[in-house]
Amino acid sequence: MRRWGPTDYRDMPWKNGGGVTRELLRLPHPREPERFLMRLSIATVASSGPFSLFPGVDRTLLFLEGEGMALRREEAPEVVLERGSAPFRFPGEVPFESRLLGGPVHDFNLMVDRELAEARLDVVELAAGGEHSIEGAGSVWLYGLEGRAKVSGEPLAEQELLGWEAPGSLRVRGVGAARVVVVHLTPRGG
Numbered sequence: 001m002r003r004w005g006p007t008d009y010r011d012m013p014w015k016n017g018g019g020v021t022r023e024l025l026r027l028p029h030p031r032e033p034e035r036f037l038m039r040l041s042i043a044t045v046a047s048s049g050p051f052s053l054f055p056g057v058d059r060t061l062l063f064l065e066g067e068g069m070a071l072r073r074e075e076a077p078e079v080v081l082e083r084g085s086a087p088f089r090f091p092g093e094v095p096f097e098s099r100l101l102g103g104p105v106h107d108f109n110l111m112v113d114r115e116l117a118e119a120r121l122d123v124v125e126l127a128a129g130g131e132h133s134i135e136g137a138g139s140v141w142l143y144g145l146e147g148r149a150k151v152s153g154e155p156l157a158e159q160e161l162l163g164w165e166a167p168g169s170l171r172v173r174g175v176g177a178a179r180v181v182v183v184h185l186t187p188r189g190g
Contacts, residue, residue, distance in 0.1 A: 001154060004161040012041070015052035019045060021109065024161050025141065027185075029113060038119060038185055039111045040141065040161070045069060046104045054092030060110040060121045062087045062181065064145070067102025081107070087121045108143070110183055122182045126174030134170040138186035139163065142170075147178030156180065 004025065012023045021043040029035040042064070051071075061081065063069065068082035073096050080101070081088055090096065092111065112119040117138075124132045126149060134140060141163045142151055149156045150173045156162055164170065172180060 002163045003154075004163075006159050014043075015054070016050060018047075018049050018052075019043065024143065025163070030116070035113065036111070037113050037116055039109070040143070040183065041109045041111075043107050043109055044104055045098060045100065045107065048099045049097065051096040051098060053095060054111060056113060056115060057092035057111050058089065058114045058119065059092045060087050060089045060119070062108040062110075062121060062123065064106040064108055066105030067100070069101060069105045069107070070099040071096045072099070073097070087123070108145075108181055112185065115188070117185055117187050119186070120184045122184075124172055124180045124182055126172065126178045126180070128174055128176045130174045132172045134167075134172060134182055136184045136186070137166065138184060139165050140167055140170060141181075141183040141185075142172070143181040143183075145179040145181055148175040149173060149178040149180055150175060 009022050009024050011020050013020055021041040024040040026039045027037040029037050063081035063085050070078050070080045072078045073094055079088060110119055110121045142156060143161045144156045144158045151162055152170050
C-alpha cells in the first residue's frame with residue numbers, strides 16, 4: 001500500500017495552455033517517457049473552451065463542484081455534467097468543447113493509455129459505519145472526496161490517495177459519512 005497527500009501533488013499546465021490541473025498520480029509509460037500509462041488529476045475549469053486532445057488515451061471525468069458544465073462535440077447531443085452525474089467516459093482524441101453553466105468547476109480526471117491498460121472509475125458513498133467491498137485484479141487507487149474512511153484498516157482522509165497492487169479484496173468503511181473515488185487499473189494482455 002502507498003499513500004499520497006496534498007504535499008505530494010503538483011500543479012501542471014493543461015496541454016492546450018487553457019488552465020491548470022492538480023496531478024495526483026502519474027504512472028510512467030513503459031516505453032515513451034513523455035507519455036503516461038495512467039494519470040489521476042483534479043482540474044479547475046475557469047472558462048468555457050476546448051478540451052486538450054490526448055490521442056490513444058481513454059478519459060473519464062467525474063464532476064465534483066460548481067454549477068455544472070456542458071460538453072459538446074460535432075454531431076452528438078450535448079452532455080451536461082453536474083454534481084451527482086455518473087462518470088463520463090470518452091476517447092481523448094475526440095474534440096470536445098466545454099461550456100460552463102455558471103462559475104468555475106472542478107472535476108476529477110482519470111486518463112489511461114488504452115493500448116496498454118483499461119481503467120474504471122467508481123464513486124462509493126458511505127454512511128457512518130457503512131461498508132463496501134472492492135474486488136478486482138490489477139491495481140486499485142482510492143481518493144478521499146469527502147469525509148473520512150478506513151480501507152482495510154488504513155485511514156483515508158479528504159484529499160488523500162491510497163494505492164494497492166493486486167490487493168485481492170479491500171473493505172471500505174465510513175468514519176462518518178464519506179465519498180470515495182475508486183479507480184481500477186488492469187493491464188491489457190499481450
